[in-house]
Amino acid sequence: MVTALPGRRLILHVGVQKTGTTSLQRFLKLRAAELSDQVIVRTPEEGTPMRPLGRAAIAASLSDDKDHRQALRVAFEDVLDTVPDGPQTVILSHENLAGAMPGNGGETRLYPALPRIVKILRKCAQAYGFSGEVVLYTRQMLSWRPSVWAQAVRTDGYADTFQTFMDRTAGLPEWEDLVDRLRAALGSDVVTRLRLEDETDLGRPGRQLLLHAGIPAARIDALAPLDGAAMERLNGGSTEFLRQLNGLALNPHARDRVADLVARAQYLFTADAPSEGTL
Incomplete structure (x- = not known):
């Protein structure tokens, strides 16, 4: 001690x-x-x-x-x-x-x-x-x-829509x-x-x-600054994919593995084609 x-x-x-x-x-x-x-x-x-x-x-x-x-x-x-x-x-x-x-x-x-x-x-x-x-x-x-809301979808398995979440927390x-x-x-x-x-x-x-x-x-x-932001919010398509995934009866470990993959490949969940070199 x-x-x-x-x-x-x-x-x-x-x-x-x-x-x-x-x-x-x-x-x-x-x-x-x-x-x-x-x-x-x-x-x-x-x-x-x-x-x-x-x-x-x-x-x-x-x-x-x-x-x-x-x-x-x-x-x-x-x-x-x-x-x-x-x-x-x-x-x-x-x-x-x-x-x-x-x-x-x-x-x-x-x-x-x-x-x-x-x-x-x-x-x-x-x-x-x-x-x-x-x-x-x-x-x-x-x-x-x-x-x-976006973080709860990403890390806590939250499955309700943005509007539902906003309605439920309107009295905060x-x-x-x-x-x-x-x-x-x-x-x-x-x-x-x-x-x-x-x-x-x-x-x-x-x-x-x-x-x-x-x-x-x-x-x-005098301390050297960071070179970039951490834990940035996922794009809209990635967040919506995870929200719908959260509604499935997946093993939590498997769900977390998928969430990590989504975070690393967000370009798959946008309407835009990935830029050269991102694949």
Whole structure:
């Protein structure tokens, strides 16, 4: 068990989904060594305890029972055990810590379980001697909901049409509702809301998060930028193909394999012929 310095900062970046998290995590991962004197970074890389932590958070958001809460604690402790001793601020970034997004597992509300999830995680972090702060990004609701629908189709097996999804989520409140619920559960000084629209340097995603973690602006600006966006939205034809595929009784593993193939060959699902060299 890692024993942190008294009050050592630990920032839980909980996403939420479709607010640039994949690009942010890619940037953090690539620049982690350069920043390691000031921050320790953990992102959901394959084969690390961050992956099961994300799965445990989703499961706990869809079923609030003792077993799921305990599984979440154990998964989080496994992550904390990987954090080395030192004075550095720790950033744990995983969008699934927010719980199921609308369209996943029948969820249609705005992260109702997030306050409960982060209360569990923060209590666990404090037992290790960390502070346990919470940071979330938000995105304008008018653009966020369509992006969430496309993501739910791509990754969560969502089979309903865009209009059905928009109708079912028409009553979602604005982000202030979620932020207020988090602050009521944890305290106003514990929760920080960042807006995706304020990320002005697309090559250095997560700049606001790094500033919040104490990295000087000049040092962030000196980091080499990313060379492209990550997890871009599929084109319309690809999304519609997957939506209809989601309505079939396929083995989930087989369905995911097909989704990967579709993402790599989107030109097959457009009316335009592929350009030379894409085959």
